[in-house]
Structures are given as structure tokens and as C-alpha cells.
Amino acid sequence: MDKENHSSDMESGDCNRLQNDDNAAPRIKDVAFLADVSTATVSRVLNQPHSVTETLRNRVLKAVGELDYVPHGAARALASRRSRTIGAIVPTIDNAIFATSLQYLQARLSGFGYTLLLASSDYNLEREHKECQTLVEKGIDGMILVGEARGQQTYEVLVKKHIPYINIWIYNPDSPHPCIGFDNYGAAYQLAEYLMDIGHRKIAMVAGINEGNDRAVGRSTGIRDALASRNLKFHNGFYEERPYSIEDGRNTVSAWLSHSSPPTAIACGNDILALGVLFECISRKIRVPEDMSITGFDGIELSAHVTPALTTVSIPSAQIGTLAANYLVARLEDKTTASKTRLSSHLVIRDTTAPPRID
Amino acid sequence: MDKENHSSDMESGDCNRLQNDDNAAPRIKDVAFLADVSTATVSRVLNQPHSVTETLRNRVLKAVGELDYVPHGAARALASRRSRTIGAIVPTIDNAIFATSLQYLQARLSGFGYTLLLASSDYNLEREHKECQTLVEKGIDGMILVGEARGQQTYEVLVKKHIPYINIWIYNPDSPHPCIGFDNYGAAYQLAEYLMDIGHRKIAMVAGINEGNDRAVGRSTGIRDALASRNLKFHNGFYEERPYSIEDGRNTVSAWLSHSSPPTAIACGNDILALGVLFECISRKIRVPEDMSITGFDGIELSAHVTPALTTVSIPSAQIGTLAANYLVARLEDKTTASKTRLSSHLVIRDTTAPPRID
DNA sequence: TGCAAATATGTAAGCGCTTACAAACATTAT
DNA sequence: ATAATGTTTGTAAGCGCTTACATATTTGCA
Incomplete structure (x- = not known):
């Protein structure tokens, strides 16, 4: 079963291509044999081309091309540890x-x-x-x-x-x-300050799920702390955490909107939730921004194109x-x-x- | 530099843990030594647990746990060819x-x-x-x-x-x-037929870039062939291919909308382009669907929530x-x-x- | 021209696993 | 008890590369 034809001193490897069993993928050995060099040289050509003479390098490259040689990643990783x-x-x-x-x-x-x-x-x-x-x-x-x-x-x-x-x-x-x-916290904090600066006191929030998600926590906490810094809390305790979906944004605000004292602004943990909130308001004929302000977070392309365009925090x-x-x-x-x-x-x-x- | 302590017949491997240089990651050898079995057995426990007696299996598993052993993927891939x-x-x-x-x-x-x-x-x-x-x-x-x-x-x-x-x-x-x-072609064909069935003759299309994209080609061709089947062509030759972005959707229709004979329906190669078209129409106060019909393709979540909700082809x-x-x-x-x-x-x-x- | 230093190539020892095969052991039939 | 069979474990040969080291070749300089 072993191949014997490996004496590398035969003239011109050109006509002596290794008889690979059938069409098995070529190994570095086959390339070395064809180019009449050692496997080390082939390896060098592939990994540090400049450490090999141009003549040899070309011969190797030619062999690589002829055989359609593709190095074996696992072997490479094993030997090189990368x-x-x-x-x-x-x-x-x-x-x-x-x-x-x-x-x-x-x-x-x-x-x-x-x-x-x-x-x-x-x-x-x-x-x-x-x-x-x-x-x-x-x-x-x-x-x-x-x-x-x-x-x-x-x-x-x-x-x-x-x-x-x-x-x-x-x-x-x-x-x-x-x-x-x-800084998720800082950006959210700033956003809430903006809302309060333009006069809002009745602020609610539809946040992303906080558990196991420190970005969401940062955003929620940022809003909450900013409110607290001006002695405010979420209006009526209106704060909910919801999965990332438009549908969830829509559903969440429903109850708040029919409350006797709805919020005047809803901060959302991300743009998708905000879009849901926006769509829900629109379909309920609640005027945005006149009767309700909405903010998102993320700055997805879409937020710039919906009508009205969404106020948000753009992220790089x-x-x-x-x-x-x-x-x-x-x-x-x-x-x-x-x-x-x-x-x-x-x-x-x-x-x-x-x-x-x-x- | 070589380690010598590999005689496996010493009593109880428990107190003779292999002195690994420092904290190098443990090898299968170390596990075998600790569990006092051969590396083959460790390998079996990991790959075909049931071919090993329960006693041994547990001993190996315990060693694996103690050492926090994680097999080396490349070595594994090299040896097993998977x-x-x-x-x-x-x-x-x-x-x-x-x-x-x-x-x-x-x-x-x-x-x-x-x-x-x-x-x-x-x-x-x-x-x-x-x-x-x-x-x-x-x-x-x-x-x-x-x-x-x-x-x-x-x-x-x-x-x-x-x-x-x-x-x-x-x-x-x-x-x-x-x-x-x-069947991208068939779905698009059907979509165009629907448009024609409800009376449209002046149909335009904003397609995705066709080059190197047979899905886009299928959609474009489907629409075109359906039109042809009723002796129609793209109205005024209104057919453009654009990258996947809302902005491109918007820009593309601008010219068509100010044309003396605009289309009555615009089929889009995907929902994002369609959304762009829709937003452009809305901001130009063109009533959708009364004055303009728009269709998308893909059925992204958003398409159900925009107002008016987008007619599209939903994909699994x-x-x-x-x-x-x-x-x-x-x-x-x-x-x-x-x-x-x-x-x-x-x-x-x-x-x-x-x-x-x-x- | 000769010798040291620099450079180019080859040799062969692994890298850390899996697995064919051999060996050991247990089970059942004779 | 012995042989035949089945099961469990160990031994060791690779898997296809990279790279330290040895060797061969070239270059620079006295």
C-alpha cells in the first residue's frame, strides 16, 4: 500500500507526477515531489515567500497551480498553533x-x-x-x-x-x-435630559430585556437616573421590558395609551421597539410628536425614513x-x-x- | 526537556498528576495519566461513550473535569478527517x-x-x-x-x-x-399577474442588482415575462436596478413620479426598496394605494407594520x-x-x- | 584565494488527536 | 476443562503540516 517513488534525485519531476490513488486531494508532499524540492520549502513558499529564492518559489507555485493544491487547515493549525x-x-x-x-x-x-x-x-x-x-x-x-x-x-x-x-x-x-x-448609560442619560429639557415630565419607557444584557441595563438605568436627577420617576411606573420586535413595541403601549393619564413621551430601548410604538400611535390617530414624543436607540437606516422620522441615538x-x-x-x-x-x-x-x- | 514519568503501571495516578510545565492546557495524555487509562480510552469516552465500561468512563470523565480538559479541535479534525x-x-x-x-x-x-x-x-x-x-x-x-x-x-x-x-x-x-x-421567478410572475388582474397596465419595477444574483434575475424576469404574457412591457421602460437600501428606493422613483405619464404600480425586488418607494410617495403626498400601488418581496416583519401595510411576497x-x-x-x-x-x-x-x- | 558569516534548502521531529489492530479478558458452548 | 466467541482496553501508526536544527551554498572581505 505504501508508495515507493519518492527518491527525489530523479531527473525532472515533470513527467513523474505522483500517482495519487485516484483523485484524492494533493498533499504538500505531492507538490514537493512535482517541484522537486522538500516539503519544508513548499511550506516556506506558502508562509514566508521571501525566504525562498525566486527560481524555487516559482517552481513551487507552478506545482501548486498544476495540482490545485489547497493546504490542509487542521494540519496547519496543529503544527503552527494558529x-x-x-x-x-x-x-x-x-x-x-x-x-x-x-x-x-x-x-x-x-x-x-x-x-x-x-x-x-x-x-x-x-x-x-x-x-x-x-x-x-x-x-x-x-x-x-x-x-x-x-x-x-x-x-x-x-x-x-x-x-x-x-x-x-x-x-x-x-x-x-x-x-x-x-457609553450606553451616558447616551441614554443624555437622551432623557433632552426630553426633560424640552418640557416632558411624564416619561415612560419600553426597554429591551435587561436580563443578561448589560447594554439594555445601561440604557434603562441611564434613563431612570436622569429622571431621578430631576426628581422624576417613570410616569405611573410605566416601564416595561420587551423582546426586540415591532409587534412587542406596539402591544406594550396599548395599555398606557388608554390610561387616564398617559405619558407625553416614550423612550425606547431600541429603534425596533420605538417603531412599534410609533406605528401603534399612528394607527390610533395619536399625533406624533404633538401628542406623544417617541425616541429610539441604535439609529438603524429605517429610522430616518419613517414619517415622522424617528429621534434616536445613532451608534457606529x-x-x-x-x-x-x-x-x-x-x-x-x-x-x-x-x-x-x-x-x-x-x-x-x-x-x-x-x-x-x-x- | 522530555518528561519521563509516563510509566502507566504505577499505583493510583491520583497523587501523581503530570507536572505540566506551568499552566499549559492539558492534553489527552494528561487525562489518560490521571485516570490511569490509555489515551485511546479517553478518546473513546469522548467520542463513543458506550464502547467503554461505566467504571472507566466515569474515571475518565472525572479526570476530564478535574483538569478542565478541552480537546484540541485541529488535532481532532486532522486525525478524524472531520x-x-x-x-x-x-x-x-x-x-x-x-x-x-x-x-x-x-x-x-x-x-x-x-x-x-x-x-x-x-x-x-x-x-x-x-x-x-x-x-x-x-x-x-x-x-x-x-x-x-x-x-x-x-x-x-x-x-x-x-x-x-x-x-x-x-x-x-x-x-x-x-x-x-x-421559485423566485414564479412568485414574481404571480405577483405581476395580480397587479394586472386588478387593472394595472402601467407597471414599473425597481429591482435589486441582477448581476451575479440569480434570485434578483428570477424576480425581474418573472415580472417582465408576466407583463409580456399580456403584451405589456415596463411602462415607459421604467425598470431600474438598485442596491439594497431605502435611500435607493426613494431616489429611484423620483424621476418617474414627475414624468408626464407615471406608472400606476411599482413592483420592487425586495421590501427595503419597496419601503423606500413607499416613503418617497408618502413624502410627496402621493396617495398609496389610490394613486400608486407598490409591492415588495421578502416579507420582512416591518412590511406588516408600516402604514399603509406593504403588499409583498413572504418567504420562509x-x-x-x-x-x-x-x-x-x-x-x-x-x-x-x-x-x-x-x-x-x-x-x-x-x-x-x-x-x-x-x- | 581562503575563511567566516550569511543565506538557502533539506531532514526529521513533532503538533494532539483517532483508530486499525493486537492483546487481554469475560462469556458461553462443547 | 477447553475452545470458540464476544467484549473491552491498549499499542502505536499515522493525519498533513511547520519549524528547529543540520547541511549545503553563496557572499563578503582580508
């Missing part, structure tokens, strides 16, 4: 804002020669931990996580294996972990993806990088907010 | 409808113990080919591709390596390739993701599966379509 693969765990891919980030992340990684191994946690920290282990097992070189609130054990898995990681979508100067993002989602890729690749190539990057969010005032009517 | 990884190349992640599909795909794969390696082509066939090679090199066990129009060479890479693949988002009974999806995007995972895993485990699955799309008639005004 997989050129980056893992990412997002709460859900099915969210415009994460999708954008992922798109840019993936594109940038691809440009650096890295591949993206993707998992989702469905906003569940246990699942996140499990997926993290799976990705680590697959041999990722670096990891991208959303937010920073998670069990210490998850971080430990990464630290133990010396896998660099970064928390995105959040910026926390006091955190021991590297991060790229913005594409940039987060790109920078996360930059950070990890820099770390992996031992270049220095800032371990924390603060990106700015912007309050975008559009047409769903105005001073409340004076009764 | 990576438990599935590749997917989508045009862009940043599109609600693909994101949904990916979310379900990923969730299902994860349930089967597989991981998703993700790449995007940006609707560029060459890039797709390159990404395909990269993924194959990483050692994916199966591949998911969107649409079926691509160079033969791309398919060959997969076939040569015996990697099962499936084209999603499309259904073509005559194709030599397995697929899961629906989640199902496509789930079924694609099912198919590939079945193939990899040598179970039989249908190689082509036709899913149905549905014309959802809502409030943006009505008979044209009679002049």
Missing part, C-alpha cells in the same frame, strides 16, 4: 445592528486572512459560555464578545488558553477587560466591527493597540420629539 | 432576510454539535469563489451557498474534496445541484436556515434526504395595492 480563525458570539444575528457590525467585522477579518467562526447566545449567558467553550475547542485565535457582563468562568476559559478577546458594544473605562464601544455599528477586527489582529501579531476604545454615539433629533402640549 | 464545521457564504450578512436565515441555521447547527464558519461575497462571484477556497482550506465538512449561478470551478472545488453543499434561497428542479428554497427565511442545517448534517451522517426541497412563498396582499384610478 488557526487564523476568530470566534464571535453575538446575542442574535437577527438584529439589524449586530448584522451590520458582523458584516464589517467579517469583511475586515477576511482582508487580514482570517475567518469568522460565528455563534449566538440568544441573550443567554449560559449558552454563551457553552458556545465559548465550543469555539475555543475549535481553536480560535481570538474572540469577540458582546457586552461585558458574564460569568468569570467564561473569561477564564479564554485567559487560560491565552486567547485574546474583546468586548464590543460597550465602553467601560473601569473594566479589567478590553472593549470597543460607547460598522466601525465597531472593523475596529474589533483590527484590535484582535494587532494583538495576534504582537503589535501594540489601545485596549479600550471609546466610540461616540450621537443623539439624532428628528421629528418624533417635541415639547409636550400645555394642558 | 471538523464538525459548516461553511456558509452569503452575499451580505447585513440584510434582514439573510440574517434571519443565518440565525436559524446557526442555532440548528449548534444543536447538532456543528459550528458555523461564515463568509460573505458582497454579491461578487469572484469573491465568493475565493471565500469558498478559504473555507474549504479551513476544512469545512459541508457548505451552504446562496443561489445557484456561479462558476463551475467553485462547484468543482467542493466536489473534488467531497464536501456536500446546498444552494439555498432558490428552487430549481432542473438544476444538477441540491437546493432548498422557492427561518425555515430555509433550519432545513439547510438538517440537510447537511443528514448528508454527513449518511442518512438519506431529499436533495431538493421546494418551499412555498406567499403573496401577501395588504394595503399598498389597489386597482388604478380610472382616468
